[in-house]
Amino acid sequence: MKTADRRQELREKLLDAAERTISRRGLAALRVRDLAKEVGCALGAIYNVFPDLDSLIFEVNSRTLTAIERHFQKLVAANDERSPSRAAAIANLDRLAYGYLEFAAKNQLRWRALFDHRMEEGHKIPKWYRDRQRILFSLVETPLSTLRPELNDEERATFARTMFAAIHGVVSLGLDQKLMPLPLAVLRQQLSEIFDTLGAGLAPQKTPRSAGKQAGP
Amino acid sequence: MKTADRRQELREKLLDAAERTISRRGLAALRVRDLAKEVGCALGAIYNVFPDLDSLIFEVNSRTLTAIERHFQKLVAANDERSPSRAAAIANLDRLAYGYLEFAAKNQLRWRALFDHRMEEGHKIPKWYRDRQRILFSLVETPLSTLRPELNDEERATFARTMFAAIHGVVSLGLDQKLMPLPLAVLRQQLSEIFDTLGAGLAPQKTPRSAGKQAGP
Numbered sequence: 001m002k003t004a005d006r007r008q009e010l011r012e013k014l015l016d017a018a019e020r021t022i023s024r025r026g027l028a029a030l031r032v033r034d035l036a037k038e039v040g041c042a043l044g045a046i047y048n049v050f051p052d053l054d055s056l057i058f059e060v061n062s063r064t065l066t067a068i069e070r071h072f073q074k075l076v077a078a079n080d081e082r083s084p085s086r087a088a089a090i091a092n093l094d095r096l097a098y099g100y101l102e103f104a105a106k107n108q109l110r111w112r113a114l115f116d117h118r119m120e121e122g123h124k125i126p127k128w129y130r131d132r133q134r135i136l137f138s139l140v141e142t143p144l145s146t147l148r149p150e151l152n153d154e155e156r157a158t159f160a161r162t163m164f165a166a167i168h169g170v171v172s173l174g175l176d177q178k179l180m181p182l183p184l185a186v187l188r189q190q191l192s193e194i195f196d197t198l199g200a201g202l203a204p205q206k207t208p209r210s211a212g213k214q215a216g217p
Numbered sequence: 218m219k220t221a222d223r224r225q226e227l228r229e230k231l232l233d234a235a236e237r238t239i240s241r242r243g244l245a246a247l248r249v250r251d252l253a254k255e256v257g258c259a260l261g262a263i264y265n266v267f268p269d270l271d272s273l274i275f276e277v278n279s280r281t282l283t284a285i286e287r288h289f290q291k292l293v294a295a296n297d298e299r300s301p302s303r304a305a306a307i308a309n310l311d312r313l314a315y316g317y318l319e320f321a322a323k324n325q326l327r328w329r330a331l332f333d334h335r336m337e338e339g340h341k342i343p344k345w346y347r348d349r350q351r352i353l354f355s356l357v358e359t360p361l362s363t364l365r366p367e368l369n370d371e372e373r374a375t376f377a378r379t380m381f382a383a384i385h386g387v388v389s390l391g392l393d394q395k396l397m398p399l400p401l402a403v404l405r406q407q408l409s410e411i412f413d414t415l416g417a418g419l420a421p422q423k424t425p426r427s428a429g430k431q432a433g434p
Contacts, residue, residue, distance in 0.1 A: 159407070162407040162410060165387040165389075166387050169384065169385045169390075170379055170386065172382075173382040186375070190375060191379075194379050194383050196418070197415050200418035201413070201417035201418030
């Protein structure tokens, strides 16, 4: 086997092992030493294929993003329309929100790793990973371009992330049971409540946007 | 000094020390050994006044909840009305959301400890702490009783927590810079966007609630 192939093989093995550990025991349980043992390589060999542990975690998290994306695409594809109505766009956002809750509930540890990853001092989120996130968010941006056609690309991108963050908050604190003990069925219903409220706010008959803004401190 | 007084004094000292550590270096930096050293007591003495580290963390987090509550009350009190209009109720919710962002941005480590606290296996959130959370949420429930008068007490309590979770998501992921590098000014603006949308959704001219629900998968 060529050196390049051997490197590639080791890379895949390490990623698979790290993914298993994170999925079963959580990001906090990930140790370079254990990974080396599991795939049967020297500790130093890991750093031949990954510059550091952060890089390896970004690769695993990227796999999780891909899994979420696939889950989303299944939910949305079935309902794709050429020129979607506002109702269809809201329904699509609704599906994405539910889909997110479903994925998170079924893959809790792997999903939490996306948010619990604290990089070493001085490290930055790599550009390829930000691009990876962007593809995922474009699924949220599509219905938003129907619902808020006045936003330019940058505004829509930012708003999509904010909408996502709001849904993420409900899913995350809900699954965490931090604010109240909450069965999944109630969480689904609450997601629907907040989503109806957001959806109604995105509907054409909303109050002038300036009203809410002037009210701020 | 009586034994009870001495116990009380040690308790306060330990709480002050733990609060300082959490505020300056975060919850993960909290060690019983360091606390004992800092207040100058034996390791075992800590367990005379707190049954375990979890109890001590709940007490510190309760202080943080009190600080948030005071911050909220300042923001809302100035605008209290006997029978508030819908617009005033939305404005109050808006102020609370901004106030939350302000508090979180200024007290990041202490605020994160509220959510990062993972209890030891088998431990439960104490009832007195849940009651403590409840007082805080009642500030969110008050404007909601104007905006959604059809909800009963339990529904309103749950919806207040869901609204909070949505705002928390935006603040938390925003301050974390996980989804995008986001200056505080943009975050404030995004909070305002999502809040306007929620506010518009809570306004009387909203679409029938069933529309959004039927659209779910």
